[in-house]
Amino acid sequence: MPLPSFDVMFAYLDQLRPRMRVVAAGGADVTVLEAMSLASQRGWIEPILTGPAPKIQELADAVGISLDQFRIVDVIDAPSDSSAPAQAATAEIRAGRADLLMKGQIATPALMKAVLDRSQGLRTDQVICQVVLMELLAVDRRFLMTDTGITITPSREQKRQMLNHLASAARGLLKFDSHSAQSKEPIRMGLMAATEKVSEAMPDTLDCPELCQMGQQGAFSDCVIEGPLSFDMAMDAQANSRKQLDRQIVGNADAMLFPSLQAANLTVKAIMYTAHCRFGGMLMGTTHPVVFMSRADETSTRLNSLALAISYALTQRQA
Numbered sequence: 002m003p004l005p006s007f008d009v010m011f012a013y014l015d016q017l018r019p020r021m022r023v024v025a026a027g028g029a030d031v032t033v034l035e036a037m038s039l040a041s042q043r044g045w046i047e048p049i050l051t052g053p054a055p056k057i058q059e060l061a062d063a064v065g066i067s068l069d070q071f072r073i074v075d076v077i078d079a080p081s082d083s084s085a086p087a088q089a090a091t092a093e094i095r096a097g098r099a100d101l102l103m104k105g106q107i108a109t110p111a112l113m114k115a116v117l118d119r120s121q122g123l124r125t126d127q128v129i130c131q132v133v134l135m136e137l138l139a140v141d142r143r144f145l146m147t148d149t150g151i152t153i154t155p156s157r158e159q160k161r162q163m164l165n166h167l168a169s170a171a172r173g174l175l176k177f178d179s180h181s182a183q184s185k186e187p188i189r190m191g192l193m194a195a196t197e198k199v200s201e202a203m204p205d206t207l208d209c210p211e212l213c214q215m216g217q218q219g220a221f222s223d224c225v226i227e228g229p230l231s232f233d234m235a236m237d238a239q240a241n242s243r244k245q246l247d248r249q250i251v252g253n254a255d256a257m258l259f260p261s262l263q264a265a266n267l268t269v270k271a272i273m274y275t276a277h278c279r280f281g282g283m284l285m286g287t288t289h290p291v292v293f294m295s296r297a298d299e300t301s302t303r304l305n306s307l308a309l310a311i312s313y314a315l316t317q318r319q320a
Contacts, residue, residue, distance in 0.1 A: 004143040004174055004255060007136055007279050010308045011043075018044030021311050022098065023292065025049070026090035026112055027105035028073065029056040030296070034066050036303035037103075041070045045311055049099055051076050051089040052106070083108065087115035091122050094289055101310055103292035103303075109150070116287060128152060128159040129286035131293050132170050133269055134309050136279045144235075145170055145256040149265040149282065150293065157208040160258060161215065164190060166285040167256040168221050173316035174309075190221070191235045191254040192228020193264065199229060205260035225249050228258075232268065281305030283313065290314050 005013075023040070025033050028050025034057075037048040047070075050057055054075040061068050076089045086107055093099040102123065104112055116122045116129070131150030136143045147163050148155065155163060171188045192209045199206045209228040216226030227250045238252030259265035272278055283306060284291035290310040294302055 004134070004145070004171065006143060007134075007281070007305050007308060010174075010312050014045050014308060014311060015043055017315070019311065019315055020044055020047050021100045021314065022047045022049060023101045023103050023307065023311075024051060024074075024090045024093045024099040025103040025105035026051055026087040026115070027107035028052040028071075028086075029060055030106035031060055031064055032298070032300045032303055033103075033105040034061055034064065035300040036307060038066050038070065039300075039304055040307050045307065048072070049074065049090075049093060050105070051086040051093070053077060084111040084114040087112045088118075088121065091115045091118070094123065095121065101289055101292060101314060102287075103307070103310075104294060104296075106296060108296075113151070116284075116291065123287040123289055123291070125286060125288055127166075127286040128155065128162045129284055130155075130163050130166055131282050132166060132285050133280055133282040134170075134174070134305075135269065135272060137272075138277045138279065142236075144254055146265060146269055147256075147258060147285075148262060149259075149269045151262070151284070153262045155261075157211065160192075160208055160212060161220075162286070163258055164212065164216075164221055164224075164226065167258060168224050170285065170313060171255055172223075173313045176316045188224045188255050189250045189253055190216075190224055190226050190256040190258065191230035191250050192226065193232060193235065193257050193259045193268075194229035195231060197229055197231055197234065197248075203229075205229070205264075208260075230254070232257075279305055281307075281309040283310040290317075 023046040029052045040046045041048050049072045051074040054073050074089050076086050090102050117124050129151050130148035133146045133149050145167055167190055194206050206229040213226050227248055235254035282293050284293045290313055292306045292310040294306045
């Protein structure tokens, strides 16, 4: 089932102008300021920044961005407490003054320390994972990937929860694309591995039969779950004719669950730096979606990630 493109997502948000209140943990960053300023001008968000106000102002002046549209929560950038901007950001959400959290100029461990705080964070009883929407422009192909950023070696139960996150993300994105929303096709989710065979020599494959059985029993609703599945099977429609396997997911995976953070992160970055693509990421399993990307990402990727998380959050409000 084709997932909507970032162009479709942008057009949807431009028309709706939801003005969601988004708080960036660590606002002293040019790409954060640029992306949030653009999103504000398009009517997507009401921007909030946490971090040292003087430094944020200095950066904004240097790139010619007016902070009139921003609300700033001044937080001292102390080396002894690098999670302070994130703690201030989660406090805004818990107090009802913000709707979404955005990872700004802050290290992932510092952000997650605040997010995972049992009393003041955004923790739930679900596994937290980064879901990336990858769009390959040359072949007009889009698919979701997890976990590219948080859980190092997920257990079978964590993989089950991640499959639910992937299914929820796919269903949410399909809701605002009228063509896809009317489709009766199932969501195709692949359990990624280096082979299509279950093997004791490759422990990553051992969880696949039980997860696939859960899918056959309806645990993931309107989804087809297959695996182990190699990346070429998920991406290349000709792979099945060469390998002669009886699979429904052949070059048409809508979502991919990777067996480890290492496998997912290496794959997503290999695509990012070698293919003509667009991508955006968000955290799922938290009380509120978290706009989540690398500090090294460009303004365009931050804007994509904002569009992804806002669009998903809006569909969850409507559920």
